[in-house]
Amino acid sequence: FKIGGRMTRKVKIGNIYVGGGQSVKVQSMCTVKTSRVDEVCEQIAALEDAGCEIIRVSVLDEEDAAAITAVKSRINIPLVADIHFSAKLAVAAIEAGCDKVRINPGNIGGEDKVKLVADCIRAHGIPVRVGANTGSIERQYLEKYGVSERSLVESALHSVAMLEKYGINNIVISVKASSVPLTVRSYRLLSRRTGYPLHIGVTEAGTYRAALVKSSVALGALLLDGIGDTMRVSITGDPVREIGAARDILRAVGLEKDFADVISCPTCGRCQWDSSGLAEEVSALVQNCRKPLKIAVMGCVVNGPGEAAEADIGIAGSKDYCVIFKKGKLLRRVPAAEARTEFLKEIKDLTDG
Numbered sequence: 001f002k003i004g005g006r007m008t009r010k011v012k013i014g015n016i017y018v019g020g021g022q023s024v025k026v027q028s029m030c031t032v033k034t035s036r037v038d039e040v041c042e043q044i045a046a047l048e049d050a051g052c053e054i055i056r057v058s059v060l061d062e063e064d065a066a067a068i069t070a071v072k073s074r075i076n077i078p079l080v081a082d083i084h085f086s087a088k089l090a091v092a093a094i095e096a097g098c099d100k101v102r103i104n105p106g107n108i109g110g111e112d113k114v115k116l117v118a119d120c121i122r123a124h125g126i127p128v129r130v131g132a133n134t135g136s137i138e139r140q141y142l143e144k145y146g147v148s149e150r151s152l153v154e155s156a157l158h159s160v161a162m163l164e165k166y167g168i169n170n171i172v173i174s175v176k177a178s179s180v181p182l183t184v185r186s187y188r189l190l191s192r193r194t195g196y197p198l199h200i201g202v203t204e205a206g207t208y209r210a211a212l213v214k215s216s217v218a219l220g221a222l223l224l225d226g227i228g229d230t231m232r233v234s235i236t237g238d239p240v241r242e243i244g245a246a247r248d249i250l251r252a253v254g255l256e257k258d259f260a261d262v263i264s265c266p267t268c269g270r271c272q273w274d275s276s277g278l279a280e281e282v283s284a285l286v287q288n289c290r291k292p293l294k295i296a297v298m299g300c301v302v303n304g305p306g307e308a309a310e311a312d313i314g315i316a317g318s319k320d321y322c323v324i325f326k327k328g329k330l331l332r333r334v335p336a337a338e339a340r341t342e343f344l345k346e347i348k349d350l351t352d353g
């Protein structure tokens with residue numbers, strides 16, 4: 001298979017593009033009420049620093065809609081307004097300058113209201129995300145197909161058709177479930193049915209550890225299939241953690257390459273030095289490195305250098321000495337007591353140079 005092989009329509013959101021072969025964009029959502037502008041901007045700044053590329057805020061009332069103008073003037077990434085049940089608020093958010101809206105045409109208040117919002121979206125030239133999750137499947141599809149990939153996809157495509165009818169074609173689609181198999185099946189089916197870019201994610205994924213595992217499995221499977229143009233790792237709690245998790249998933253599937261990958265063995269009875277401690281230290285040291293590097297910390301000189309032969313720099317130890325190697329070739333042998341300092345110096349040269 002070919003990673004990223006699926007070509008979708010290119011959609012512009014603020015100053016970036018999604019779909020059409022662009023890199024997969026990482027997004028998150030603010031947990032603060034949008035009208036609390038200072039707190040929202042503070043949270044967005046932290047998310048931006050962590051590598052967030054698109055941010056969504058919820059619009060619950062007029063104050064939230066009005067706050068969009070102020071928030072937008074203070075952030076650098078595209079701002080998406082999430083509105084449900086109110087065409088009036090959707091229009092207010094668009095007029096306040098959001099870069100994209102997330103709506104559900106099925107709950108916006110009928111055909112006239114869909115047209116009103118669609119006209120406003122078109123007039124402002126912004127894109128829109130629609131979609132379904134297991135809690136918002138249209139009744140007609142729920143009755144026909146139950147909670148399944150079929151009902152999720154039909155429901156999402158029904159929302160798409162409701163907007164296409166009014167000339168909207170800058171659309172991003174999502175079909176989220178909290179079940180990993182259902183999420184994967186739904187996006188695979190959806191990707192065969194549409195050329196619009198897809199926003200992928202597992203909904204209500206849970207607290208940190210569960211969310212990490214569910215999102216890694218589901219988004220990993222989809223990204224390896226070339227499915228997904230924007231992604232969110234939903235984690236209950238501080239959204240900044242979502243960004244690190246999303247970046248790690250992109251790295252694991254090979255879609256993000258500019259980082260230092262620390263390879264370390266699990267150690268076994270052959271290990272006679274503190275390779276685990278050094279592996280942790282090295283990982284912390286290079287976590288902000290944006291160079292494509294492979295660094296190995298291996299437990300023993302017997303198997304370490306061979307197993308980590310592709311590393312740009314590596315170390316493997318024994319009771320009395322360690323070997324430092326580059327691309328599988330021995331660089332030098334150092335006494336155990338000096339190994340840590342010597343190796344960290346080599347890494348600093350590589351990452352700084």
Ligand code: SF4
Nearest residue numbers: 265267268271299300
């Ligand atoms: Fe064990 Fe050596 Fe393999 Fe590490 S590299 S797991 S210490 S055999």
